[in-house]
Amino acid sequence: MEVLLISIIDSKDNNKTIEVIGKEEMSEESYLKPMVNILKKNIEAEGGAK
Secondary structure, three states, X not given: OEEEEEEEEEOOOOOEEEEEEEEEEOOHHHHHHHXXXXXXXXXXXXXXXX
């Protein structure tokens, strides 16, 4: 899977610019694992699964 590496620039007047800074080939597992970890942390921060 090809993944775009982006940079989000926040200006003083609150406009956001997204700039593509590269592309990288990643396996689905290595791409999804960080997302799953972030979701787990968010669930734990909210007091666990309901």
